[in-house]
Amino acid sequence: MKYELNKEDASMMREMSQFFPWQRRLLFKLMPENLSQVKDIKKMLSPIAAFCRQERSGIIEYLEDVSKTDEHYFRVYESSDCWAFDNVGVAMASYLPSNSAGMCQGIENGKRNWNAIETKCIGLGDPYCEFKLVPGEIDELRDSLEAVDSTIMESVHDRLMHRLIGFLLDGKPLVDRPSLGSEIQLHAVGHTFSFPYLAGERYQMALRMGGSKVGREVGEHLMEAGLSHDEAVKRVINFLKHCKVGKVTAGETIKIEDNCESFYMKLNTLKPEEACCYFTTGFLNGLFSAVKNQRVREIKCVALGDPYCEWEII
Ligand SMILES: [Zn+2]
Known part of the structure; x- marks a missing residue:
């Protein structure tokens, strides 16, 4: 697909x-x-x-x-x-x-x-x-x-998780390519985020559930490593900043200006009817439920015309 x-x-x-x-x-x-x-x-x-x-x-x-x-x-x-x-x-x-x-x-x-x-x-x-x-x-x-197939996907998932946890716990690079360096390439990810407008509701659900599964798993790894709740969230926010998914600020709420997910949705969808950062919302939900037993809800979204995307923590 x-x-x-x-x-x-x-x-x-x-x-x-x-x-x-x-x-x-x-x-x-x-x-x-x-x-x-x-x-x-x-x-x-x-x-x-x-x-x-x-x-x-x-x-x-x-x-x-x-x-x-x-x-x-x-x-x-x-x-x-x-x-x-x-x-x-x-x-x-x-x-x-x-x-x-x-x-x-x-x-x-x-x-x-x-x-x-x-x-x-x-x-x-x-x-x-x-x-x-x-x-x-x-x-x-x-x-x-x-x-x-599913066996290969599991192996891909394990390698990605290993890299991500290495970055979050020990500051190891996420990628390290001889000529292209250690920056993350987000263009292909952006395309993946923008497909709900082509692929419909089941795809939205897959993004939401995939995000949630990964967010929860990351949260659980950080808890098992003995990090405090606040430190775990802080490290994941720093990871989002490092990947340049947008301009991220975290306080009472989480805000992302120019979030790569809503940016592509806005570009490709004429009139979204709801906040549509499906993956980001799923990811934050998974993370917050594993680390703080809390949930998030997207209350503003660039794709709806807001100046930034914002999640309240509930
Ligand atoms: Zn290849």
């Missing part, structure tokens, strides 16, 4: 480009109208590769020597999707391949259905990731995506 949602999201780039700065709007206008040829993909890739490096999603190279008409190959170093998951047993990229397929579709004005599959991945034990991008179906794609 995430593959299709990412692809759909990126394919709307032409419509979304009205919100981009003029330099990027201009770049979009200069893109070739057909992406069959190697030279056209090269033209498309250069600004996109620069953007990916800048936002730290990965260092992308077009593999010109093995690519041909309507079959393009890319190598990605230090992919933000896959970096911490070496040898997890599957191809892990959920953002760059599907996003590239959607972008090609958008650039060609939906004339062809593009798809992409990871052919090498840090998750499979390779030293870098590679993906193939073609117009039309890819027979192996479904198997590759469905290989991420």
